[in-house]
Each structure stands twice: as C-alpha cells, then as structure tokens.
Amino acid sequence: MARNHVTTTINGDPVEFLCDTEQTLLDVLRDELHLTGSKEGCASGDCGACSVTMDGRLVCACLVLAVETQGAEVETIEGMADGDRLHPLQQKFLDHAALQCGVCTPGFLVAAKSLLERNPDPTESEVRYWLAGNLCRCTGYDKIVRAVLDTAAEMRE
Amino acid sequence: MAAVEKIIENRIDDKTTDSKALKWVGTRAPRPDGVDKVTGRAKFGADTHLPNMLIGKVLRSPHAHARILSIDPSAALALPGVKAVVTRDDFPDQPAGAVQPAGEMIINYRDMTRNIMAREKALYEGHAVAAVAAVSDRVAGQALTLIKVDYEVLPHVIDVDEAMGADAPLIQEDLITEGMDPAPEKPSNIAKRVEFGHGDIETGFSQAQVVIEREFKTRPVHQGYIEPHACLASFSEDGQADLWCSTQGHYVARGHCATLLGMDVSKLRVTSSEIGGGFGGKTVVYLEPVALALSRKACQPVKMVMTRDEVFRASGPACGTSMQVRIGATREGKITAGDATLKFQAGAFAGSPVPAAAMCAFAPYDLEHVRSVGYDVLVNRPKVAAYRAPGAPLGEYAVESVIDELAKALELDPIEFRLLNAVREGVDSSYGPKFGPIGCIQTLEAARDHDHYQTPLGSGQGRGVATGYWFNIGGQTSATLNLSEDGSVALVVGTPDIGGSRASLAMMTAETLGIELDKVRPLVGDTSALGYNMLTGGSRVTFAGGIAVVGAAEDLIRQLCERAALTWDLPLDDVEWIEGEARPANGRAGSEAPMSMAEIAKDMAKSGGPIVGRHSTNAQGAGPSFGTHVVDVDVDRETGRVSVTRYTVVQDAGKAIHPGYVEGQYQGGAVQGIGWALNEEYIYDEKGKIENAGFLDYRVPVCSDVPMIDTVIVEVPNPEHPYGVRGVGETPIVPPLAAISNAVENALGIRFTELPMSPPRVLAAIEQAG
C-alpha cells in the first residue's frame, strides 16, 4: 500500500513524513517523529493525554488522521517552552506540585494553554469544565486547577 | 475556593525532628524530575524505541471460561513480517503448591505463569492465549487473526456470592479451601477462610443496648492509571536480556520474569521507565515475560503496549465484594462488639486482599470483643491486583457505614461517637498487636475542629464522616551516594518514582549531609546499579527509602570525616560534621579551617580514592496511619446524581517531608474514592464479558466532577524513622467510600448498602422511598 506524503508544520518547524492512511496524528508524532511528549492513554479521545493544537484548535491527536495535518500548524508539548524559558503554566505546575506521575501533564498543559488563550480570566468552574476532557488519576485535580488559576492571574498582570 | 491547608504537629520525644531546625525537610522544594515532566521529555513505558524493534501483540480469550483444546499458530507464522509466536508451550510450568516471597507479596508462580499466558483453560475474558511479534503494528494485528484456537466454552461465574454457591462452576477443579477445620472434602471456589479478633462477640453483643446489622455489596473496580502497561524487551543470542518497563518495582519484575522464563536473575537487567500511575496495579507483570519470550525467539527487540481496552479486561482489577457487618453499643455510646464477614473476589487465582481488609476493618476502634472473617473467592476475572491500601477501603466502608448508623441511633455526633471508641497508643488493635504512637484521635479531633465540620450545611445537603486505617510497610531498600570531584553527589535509588519520591529522598539526603538541595541529583538506577529494592508500594518509599538515604548520607559523612582527620592528622573522634563541612572538634575545635564537601572531594584521589556512601537495609517498623474525611454532598432528586460539594482530608503523615506531595496523595486518594463510591464499576454481560472497557463508559472522576480537596496534615512522628515519616500514599483512599455513603444518607435519609451510588441506583432508591 502506498504511503501518504504529508507536509506540515510542527512547533513552528517544517516537517515532512510518510504515513499510512489509518495512522493517527498521535501515531506519527510518537512512532515516526519520536515526539513522545504526547501520550496515549486511551486512543479514543477520552483521556486527553495526547492533547495538541491544530491550527489553534485543541484536539486529541489520537482522533486526528495524520494525513489531515497536511498544510496545518500543529503545536505539541515539545513546543511549549520558549527555548530555556518555561511557559508560565509549566512553571506554575511545578510550583504548585500539580503533577505526580506526570503522564497526563503534557495534555493538561496544552489544554490549559488553549483555555488561557481564549479566556485569560477563567473562573474555577470554567477551568474545571475546560479540563474535563483530560483525565488525571493521581492529583484529584485540586493543584492542577490552582496552578491554572494562578497562571491566569499572573499572566494578566 | 477554600484553601484550608494546614499542618498540625503533635511532637513526641523525637531527637531528630525536635533538636534542630530543618532546612529542606518540610519545605515545598522543586522536584528534580519536574522540568522533564512539564516539557514532555520524560520517558514513560511506551516512549522508548530501539533500532530493529518489533511490535508484540496479544491474542486474548473472547470467553470468560473455556478449556483450550488446541492452538495452531502456523498460519500466523507464515505471514510475511511475523517473527515469533509464543503460547503456553513457551513458558515452563512451575511447581505446584510452592509459594515464594517476591517483593512484598507471596507469589504462587504456578498461578502467575497461567495468568500471563493461559494453559489448560482461559479463565476470564481477555486472558492471554498467544502473542506475536512482527515488523509492524499492522502485521502483528493481522497475525493475531490467523492464530486458530479451539475452545470448549464452560459455564462462568463473576459474582462473589454466586461463586460461593454449591453448584457454581469450578474455576480450579482441585481447589480445597484453606483455613477450615476440618478441611472440606469437596473442591470449591473458596480459596481461603481467615479470621481475626479477640474476646467473645456474643458476650459483647449481650452487653449492647443497640445492635445494627447490615449487608453490603460493592462492584469490581479498576485502578485506572492513565498510562497503559508498556515494555520493551531485548534478548540477545547469548541469553542476556534487557527490559525497559513501566513498573512499580523493577527488581520485583526482574525476579518474576526470570522465574517465568527459567533464566538467571542476573542475566536480566530491568530499567524502570517513568511510570504513569500504578496505585498497586503495576506491582505485577503481564506483558513483560511475554515480550521477553518473543524477543528470545525472534532475537530482536520487542515492544508491547496494552490498549486501554486490554488494560480494563486483562490487568489489575480490584475486588468486588459481599459483606455483612454487625456492631453493638451501649446507650452511652461504648461499642461492645463488632463482627464482620467479608467475601472478596480474588479473580481466577487465589490471593485477594481479604486478610488485610479483615485486619483493618475495625482497626480504628478499641474493642474488647471483635471478630472479622474473610473469604478469598475465585471468579472468572483476572487475578486482582493491589489497589492502594488493598482491601481496606471495602471492609472499612461496611464498618464505617454501620458506625454512622449507630451514631444516629444513639443520637451522638458521629465524630464524638468515634472519639468515645477510638484507639490510642498502648491499646490492643482489633487484629492483635498493641498500637505504638498513632494519630487516630488527633485526626478525629482535627476534623471535628475544622472549619468544614463547623460550617452549617446548605439546604438539602448531607455531610458524612469516616475514619480509615492502613498499616504501611518497610522492606528491602538500597541507596548509593556517589561523590563527584566537585563535591556534588549523585543519589541512586532503586524505587520507581511514582509521585515525587526523588524530591523527598533528595531532600532527606541534603538535610542529613547539610548541603544545598541542588547539589544532590537523584536518579532511579536499573537493577544492576544497586542491591535489591522492593517495589514502590505499601506507602513505603519515603519511609524505607528515607532510612536508606539517611544511612547512605551518614556513611558518606563518616568517610568525609575520615579524610579530613587524615588530612589534619587528627584522631577521627576529633572531627565532626556540621552544616556540610568537617570541623575539628573537642579540644581541637578551631585548630584547622573547616573543610567543605567540595574541598574534600577535590582532593579525594590523593586522600584515598573515590568516596561512595552506601546503605542497604530491610526497613522495619513502618508507622501505621489513620485518616478522617469529612464530605458534603448535594443530591439531585430528579436524576439521582450525587455531587460532592466540599471535601476535607485529615491524615497523620508522621512527618511530611514535602507537604505539597503529601497533600497531593491525600487529594488524589480522596478523588479515587469519590469515583469508587459514586460511579466506577465493571459491568459484565450474561456471558461474563465486560461491557464498559473504556474511559468513556468506565467513568473515572473528571475535573468538573469534584471540588477542591482541603487537607490537614497531622504529624505524630514515627519513632522508627529518622525524620518521623509514616508513609501517606494509601490511607487516603480508605475513608471516602463510607464518608460519601454517610453523607448521602444524611442528605436523603436513605442508607445505601451497595456501591457505586450511581445515578440510576440513587434515583431508584429515591423513587422507592417515595
């Protein structure tokens, strides 16, 4: 079966890859490009551990076919820090101990960044509902929500 | 957003924590693995690739119970790109009846080899029957469809009460119940009966003015770690092998795999990846021995990753139960007797945590007459794996529900009722030994005095309280401190870091050495790097690991003092280690300028060579831990949905090394408990197949389901640990089930005796109550 040739942009860099038609963006990120920061927790869009943005829209990479990224701009957790400067959300997650095992953390960070780009002053409820598509089994979400609210407050200053 | 997080300290005579101010211990220091985890750099189980790597996949039984008549892999092996197939024939059988201690558990390898690959029978839907390794995921998947298995489908049983019935299908045809006198003559699904207690319960009940007896039923649940099981195995032609895997214990996994494959333990090196949650479910092996067997056949690296569906069907479930509890008390509120019968699903092989459940069930109470009986029962599910304080949440759910009803019947405040009967130091526990220093009373008092408990409820809301207990454990642990030539140190430990233990272990190391925290680089070594380490579990790492790293630091200090003594030409007794430097002491104080670690390290080649601090121990004296939870709920009378509106966890940590991560354990355990109480359950169809093997249908709590979780850290130091640590990871999941059930009763006036209290069940009860 002929593989598809895809030209896309990932974290600002031009990327070309070959993929099977049924391969998801998550498969290609992890297995072909070795960008393993996006995690596979379910492969069905339920856990959010593979959250990335595509043309600015928050998506589960496991629900996007890799061929759909032709010409798109994809942002993953690997592109979140600016050189050696962590994004404020990344720093606040560390300051608030908002991660334990850390496997859901990339997805939460990507999703939270997407929230703050749309809504720089979310309420606790808005944070909780926006992040309801990201599962965390370790933290009980408390410190994650605090970290996001604290980041929002700091970024507004 | 109430942020009532505080620490209540109950100091006892403790030389270490009291005698000097602590610089690192007790602070919220940054975690050393943090940046890797917020940037996506951290490598979890499925994140490693090797050149020439194959993909392994498992063929699983579609039947809950079936005899395997034949397996024919020839068509799969003929498919281009398939490199190996393994079945039951590739694993040597293990001797019957022989159990071996491995890690924290007693392992029956005859059962374990059957759990990782079915032999005579497939014992549950999802049971591994064969596995393939192929050049790609697609080819491996295609190969699975070409393996021909002939099954004779047998009747199955999932429910624990049905499995105990006289006409239940037998899961193991020759199983005779242990622990019965006389031993039964006929085989059954009951693997074991256990009994604990003291006194004479009928005497106790005769002294009671109020007796309440209830029956409870809980559904099976899953640990629900977000990272599926994953590993990468690489066997070479000379019989040596490497394994990378997501595990709570890579030494324990090494032992299991070597035994199951019949190889020398030392020929297998296991490296633990970062681990994406475990909660007990990653203390055992599933894919690892299969990947090794495939790699041994193919002589190529083999990677295997479970799908979420496989995680639900074939890994780590926790028990469903059936329980009866009877408790009696005097009118004044003194409990006179407690009696519990606990029946736990073990899965297809013996070994549910019912003994621990029976021991913990009445542990918070000082009882003269108490008995708890447990039954370990086989059903057609995977062998249950540990889940955070294994067994304890279930037994204590039943007991704490009845305690709540008794308090109501006696018109006593539920916390005051518990305080009237709570255990304290010197009291005989319900399961035997006297308690040493414990914080049961302290957690109850802190809960009673908390703003949460003092705040009136909103209209229609309910409030519940429950207390829980877990033992915590110690065990074999090793640590090494390698001094670098600039005076910084590499700390090597052998316990996978599941929730911030590199931070807490580095903090105790820096504290003991008297140096800056950023001079300690903690790493989890592979199985060749250190002596044996038991797994990360039993809330043991900060306790036992703390003893190991403090021991290693003291060993390093002794050697640093020796080098300084030699350099200064002083007797060793005249050198002391203070604030990270060697100083002349006694009559020689001030005679030489102090030498820092960096200065000693710079010249260590000249003064005797490399300096390595080591400590290996089998840590004893883990500190038991009590917790009391307070929860408020709102119940939607139209849908039956229960919403948790406020939640407070109070727990004795002994000493919180890193309060942020201790709070995290409290909060995470509470929310897992909320899921267990309100939503989570395995749903089986009439053929014994799981109908909800995915996160959409097996619904763990999501962010919008829960409120902030307030925490109170009580500190009653454990005298057996240099900084007073007890261990905190498991107790937080013990009280929630009963606390929430008690809150729902308080809101609705309806006592639920079944979990989960999911909307359909709650709605039906509301409608029935009219």
Added chain:
Amino acid sequence: MAKIVLTGNLRLYTGGETELELNAGTIRSLIRKLRERYPDLPESLEDELAISIDGTVHQDDWFARIQPDSEVHLMPRIAGG
C-alpha cells in the same frame, strides 16, 4: 518469658492454641521453637508472616530482638498498593 500471640489461621496448626509463653531471643529462634512445638506449621510459614514485637511490625527480620517481657504477635504479611 515473652508472650506470643498467634492470630489469623495459625490456630489451625496449633491444636487451637493462640497464646503461649516462650523464651526466644530473636524472631529466628522463635520460629524454630514454634516449629518444634507445632510440627504441623507449614513450610512457607515464615514467608507468609509479619511479626509484631511490642507494637513494631517486622517482616523478614530474623535477628530482631525479642525481650523476655515482650509481647509478640504473629499475623499475615502485609502487602501494599
């Protein structure tokens, strides 16, 4: 002599006895003496036990000291999650 209490199912191997007094300086010596007294105790006994000495729990700890006035409880080994 130390007071030894056998909890759980151990009574099945001791003819129903659950409490006894023994002089045993260590856990290893205690196990040996129990085996002499109760030959029915299973081979795997040690591997399945936790032993509390005066309220401190020991697992796999042969040489832990038992004082003449100690209270010792034998109970099932604890596994965690």
